[in-house]
Amino acid sequence: MSTVVLTGIGLLATQTLECGDLTDAAVIVEGSRIAWIGPAATAPDADEKVDLEGRCVIPGFVDSHAHLVFAGDRSAEFAARMSGVPYSAGGIQTTVSATRAAADEVLAARVTALTAEMQASGITTYEIKSGYGLTVRDELRSLQIAAQFTTETTFLGAHVVAPEFEADPAAYVDLVCGDMLTTCAPYARWIDVFCEQGAFDVDAARAILLAGTRAGLGARVHANQLRPGPGVQLACEIGAASADHCTHVSPADVDALAASDTVATLLPGAEFSTRADYPDARQLLDAGVTVALATDCNPGSSYTTSMPFCITLAVREMGMTPAEALTAATLGGATALQRKDIGCIAVGMRADLAVLDAPSPVHLAYRPGVGLISAVWKDGQRVR
Ligand SMILES: [Zn+2]
Numbered sequence: 541m542s543t544v545v546l547t548g549i550g551l552l553a554t555q556t557l558e559c560g561d562l563t564d565a566a567v568i569v570e571g572s573r574i575a576w577i578g579p580a581a582t583a584p585d586a587d588e589k590v591d592l593e594g595r596c597v598i599p600g601f602v603d604s605h606a607h608l609v610f611a612g613d614r615s616a617e618f619a620a621r622m623s624g625v626p627y628s629a630g631g632i633q634t635t636v637s638a639t640r641a642a643a644d645e646v647l648a649a650r651v652t653a654l655t656a657e658m659q660a661s662g663i664t665t666y667e668i669k670s671g672y673g674l675t676v677r678d679e680l681r682s683l684q685i686a687a688q689f690t691t692e693t694t695f696l697g698a699h700v701v702a703p704e705f706e707a708d709p710a711a712y713v714d715l716v717c718g719d720m721l722t723t724c725a726p727y728a729r730w731i732d733v734f735c736e737q738g739a740f741d742v743d744a745a746r747a748i749l750l751a752g753t754r755a756g757l758g759a760r761v762h763a764n765q766l767r768p769g770p771g772v773q774l775a776c777e778i779g780a781a782s783a784d785h786c787t788h789v790s791p792a793d794v795d796a797l798a799a800s801d802t803v804a805t806l807l808p809g810a811e812f813s814t815r816a817d818y819p820d821a822r823q824l825l826d827a828g829v830t831v832a833l834a835t836d837c838n839p840g841s842s843y844t845t846s847m848p849f850c851i852t853l854a855v856r857e858m859g860m861t862p863a864e865a866l867t868a869a870t871l872g873g874a875t876a877l878q879r880k881d882i883g884c885i886a887v888g889m890r891a892d893l894a895v896l897d898a899p900s901p902v903h904l905a906y907r908p909g910v911g912l913i914s915a916v917w918k919d920g921q922r923v924r
Contacts, residue, residue, distance in 0.1 A: 596903075662913040675720075
């Protein structure tokens with residue numbers, strides 16, 4: 541297996557407690573994995589050498605929440621919202637119509653473009669949800685397309701009730717738990733539900749998630765985004781990997797998260813794009829909750845593929861330190877996906893690395909909106 545030494549690393553942010561940050565460091569990549577880290581002066585020889593000239597290296601970002609399989613454009617809705625129209629879950633139907641009408645090639649081309657943007661922002665692992673098909677056929681093809689891009693695929697047939705079932709939402713829940721799940725499960729690792737007024741109530745959400753876990757899928761929940769609600773408690777009750785959004789949480793919700801293995805995944809792009817109040821990350825971190833940051837890339841409420849932008853918001857608006865935000869965007873995302881092979885820089889981990897055109901990761905928030913990602917390695921291959 542060929543080896544590459546990345547040397548001249550001004551600061552290596554390992555995101556591991558054992559190593560912490562290393563200065564004047566080197567990393568040796570062997571095949572797809574990290575084989576050695578330490579002081580550049582003592583680095584062993586390798587087949588190839590890349591001098592990073594004092595730049596900072598961080599783990600590739602792990603984006604644990606994204607909705608990339610869709611068609612259509614909702615910029616007019618964004619413009620209206622910025623003029624004062626409130627956001628509601630119902631806008632999802634606009635994208636459902638466009639997605640159903642789009643050919644597979646059109647949907648896949650959009651995913652190709654968005655994942656390229658993600659990589660340019662330093663994201664090396666991303667989750668992709670279905671949820672804009674809402675028929676057996678369209679959820680299936682959404683997941684088949686998603687599976688071409690990532691192993692972290694999520695069945696979100698329970699995004700909203702399909703328009704055909706408006707008069708009988710219980711029948712849609714039965715479809716999601718029945719034929720739709722059976723058809724989609726082979727292409728999904730996870731199942732997710734939008735537990736929210738206007739989407740699915742707690743009983744429907746529980747039934748759908750438990751049907752998914754019986755089919756071998758891991759659970760994730762869109763919880764407490766638009767108002768207080770039962771989603772966070774449900775996520776903790778069923779042992780979901782992640783409760784996502786957590787924008788409106790009670791002290792009891794915070795306690796439940798702290799006492800569980802469920803990660804609180806915060807999605808500040810959504811609050812930004814809907815002009816809503818941000819989640820209180822400080823409260824969650826101080827209570828001992830594991831926090832992840834993700835883009836929530838979707839055409840309705842958070843059309844960004846930039847993890848640095850999310851880090852900027854987390855630091856400026858949500859009470860996170862730059863170091864906490866970096867951890868949430870790397871190790872936190874990996875924990876939210878229950879992955880032990882990504883999210884930090886240590887021997888044996890996947891060689892997923894982002895190089896910053898900056899001396900420290902603080903610059904991700906300190907220089908908002910500036911593209912600082914100068915190189916990216918994914919599974920040991922330079923991809924940017
Ligand atoms: Zn979402």
